[in-house]
Amino acid sequence: MRKGRHAQGAAAAMTYCVGILTRSGLVVAADSRSNAGLDHITTVRKLALFERPGERVMALLSAGNLATTQAVVTLLTQRLGSAPGPHDLYAATTMFEAARMVGAVLREVIAHDGEHVQPHGDPSATFLFAGELEGGRHRLFLIYPAGNFIEATPETPFLQAGETKYGKPILDRVISHDCSLAAAAKCALLSFDATMRSNLSVAPPIDIWCYRAGSLAAAVRVDIQAGDPYLAVLREQFGAGMLELFQRLPDPAWAPPADAAAAE
Amino acid sequence: MRKGRHAQGAAAAMTYCVGILTRSGLVVAADSRSNAGLDHITTVRKLALFERPGERVMALLSAGNLATTQAVVTLLTQRLGSAPGPHDLYAATTMFEAARMVGAVLREVIAHDGEHVQPHGDPSATFLFAGELEGGRHRLFLIYPAGNFIEATPETPFLQAGETKYGKPILDRVISHDCSLAAAAKCALLSFDATMRSNLSVAPPIDIWCYRAGSLAAAVRVDIQAGDPYLAVLREQFGAGMLELFQRLPDPAWAPPADAAAAE
Numbered sequence: 001m002r003k004g005r006h007a008q009g010a011a012a013a014m015t016y017c018v019g020i021l022t023r024s025g026l027v028v029a030a031d032s033r034s035n036a037g038l039d040h041i042t043t044v045r046k047l048a049l050f051e052r053p054g055e056r057v058m059a060l061l062s063a064g065n066l067a068t069t070q071a072v073v074t075l076l077t078q079r080l081g082s083a084p085g086p087h088d089l090y091a092a093t094t095m096f097e098a099a100r101m102v103g104a105v106l107r108e109v110i111a112h113d114g115e116h117v118q119p120h121g122d123p124s125a126t127f128l129f130a131g132e133l134e135g136g137r138h139r140l141f142l143i144y145p146a147g148n149f150i151e152a153t154p155e156t157p158f159l160q161a162g163e164t165k166y167g168k169p170i171l172d173r174v175i176s177h178d179c180s181l182a183a184a185a186k187c188a189l190l191s192f193d194a195t196m197r198s199n200l201s202v203a204p205p206i207d208i209w210c211y212r213a214g215s216l217a218a219a220v221r222v223d224i225q226a227g228d229p230y231l232a233v234l235r236e237q238f239g240a241g242m243l244e245l246f247q248r249l250p251d252p253a254w255a256p257p258a259d260a261a262a263a264e
Numbered sequence: 265m266r267k268g269r270h271a272q273g274a275a276a277a278m279t280y281c282v283g284i285l286t287r288s289g290l291v292v293a294a295d296s297r298s299n300a301g302l303d304h305i306t307t308v309r310k311l312a313l314f315e316r317p318g319e320r321v322m323a324l325l326s327a328g329n330l331a332t333t334q335a336v337v338t339l340l341t342q343r344l345g346s347a348p349g350p351h352d353l354y355a356a357t358t359m360f361e362a363a364r365m366v367g368a369v370l371r372e373v374i375a376h377d378g379e380h381v382q383p384h385g386d387p388s389a390t391f392l393f394a395g396e397l398e399g400g401r402h403r404l405f406l407i408y409p410a411g412n413f414i415e416a417t418p419e420t421p422f423l424q425a426g427e428t429k430y431g432k433p434i435l436d437r438v439i440s441h442d443c444s445l446a447a448a449a450k451c452a453l454l455s456f457d458a459t460m461r462s463n464l465s466v467a468p469p470i471d472i473w474c475y476r477a478g479s480l481a482a483a484v485r486v487d488i489q490a491g492d493p494y495l496a497v498l499r500e501q502f503g504a505g506m507l508e509l510f511q512r513l514p515d516p517a518w519a520p521p522a523d524a525a526a527a528e
């Protein structure tokens with residue numbers, strides 16, 4: 001109920017990111033709203049791709065302090081192809097190693113800026129990191145502000161960052177490791193819809209990336225704008241369907257009779 | 265993503281409370297789980313009633329530091345009928361005045377204990393307060409840790425306290441000021457179900473109070489235990505209905521074709 005310090009903080013971006021690991025691939029999505037208070041609202045891409053078709057594809061989704069997340073993405077981008085330089089995502093031989101690089105660069109940025117930012121707001125950041133390297137399998141990680149991370153598994157096939165709670169119930173009910181990429185993408189959008197209804201600081205465009213396992217390319221990247229017709233259909237049919245379902249459920253036997261007060 | 269200080273705090277009770285204001289009455293509900301860490305879990309009633317049938321009925325639901333909320337309820341109970349003593353809910357002439365009394369006692373407890381508790385955890389508390397006094401109308405308030413409060417209105421017919429986010433989407437979709445008390449009670453349980461699925465520290469029994477406007481008595485109070493057959497039916501039918509609804513919704517045209525990778 002209480003606003004944390006970062007609610008008033010410097011360039012804090014309340015975001016929602018979700019990543020889904022299925023047998024057939026990956027779906028990740030991030031909103032594009034950044035706000036440092038209600039009077040400074042901008043659109044910022046929070047999904048960065050690092051790709052060498054046929055060899056590696058990686059998606060990095062950012063939540064948290066915008067200065068921190070932009071610095072991390074900038075440093076990672078600058079260092080691509082720099083090996084034997086540090087933290088070269090193109091030189092990583094596994095997704096695990098790549099995720100460690102992201103964590104290391106995050107620690108580097110916090111070491112550089114953290115104590116200076118702290119008096120003004122929360123400098124921390126969280127990332128989702130997903131992708132596949134040749135010879136490996138497709139993987140999905142949640143990288144914590146401390147730079148360590150956890151990995152999605154068939155039993156826990158989705159991970160979230162940022163404003164996670166409103167959008168979790170629909171994922172809990174629908175997502176499994178065996179669902180199709182289309183179902184995962186549909187559910188990611190419904191999860192965003194629930195979040196956007198409740199938190200104004202999460203807003204379209206929604207950046208979605210769908211990756212088919214083993215393809216090492218050919219990922220679909222879509223930008224869902226506020227007026228997107230598919231999003232509109234999804235919202236309308238889901239809302240109407242939920243109401244209908246709710247009305248079909250039995251009333252509790254112990255509830256006071258309907259509108260008896262009005263009838264009296 | 266970061267745990268607040270109160271997560272490790274002294275006797276912090278993560279709770280979920282919801283109150284719904286409809287044209288025909290009030291429905292309020294609270295869980296009964298208290299935990300100060302995972303190794304000290306107890307069942308605590310978080311719904312207190314103050315009633316003089318025919319004259320006034322009031323329900324107070326607590327979220328936050330358990331020592332604080334119990335002290336507030338104890339002091340309010342001790343002072344019932346004490347007028348011209350302070351903060352006598354039986355002497356309040358409006359629900360607004362009664363809500364101010366709750367806020368005042370909360371401030372009194374925080375003034376007494378706050379700075380001593382602070383080093384160990386968050387001393388703060390939040391309340392839902394609902395009821396009706398003879399000659400008034402039925403009303404619902406959310407009392408903040410500062411002791412001030414907001415009121416539910418026909419446009420904003422529900423208020424929540426504690427672990428509010430998981431259970432908000434279903435309320436947003438279903439609740440209106442015109443829904444029946446039975447529908448409000450059913451939706452409150454679904455909102456609890458979504459919360460309990462995601463947060464282990466919110467758990468049955470769920471204490472529900474349904475009040476018919478103008479009755480000044482005859483409220484229904486129900487204790488929903490973990491194995492309650494109605495809750496089980498609701499969970500099962502809602503879960504199955506949601507899956508069915510999800511599958512009926514159209515897939516995004518841009519998603520990669522279903523399981524093409526597996527078919528190759």
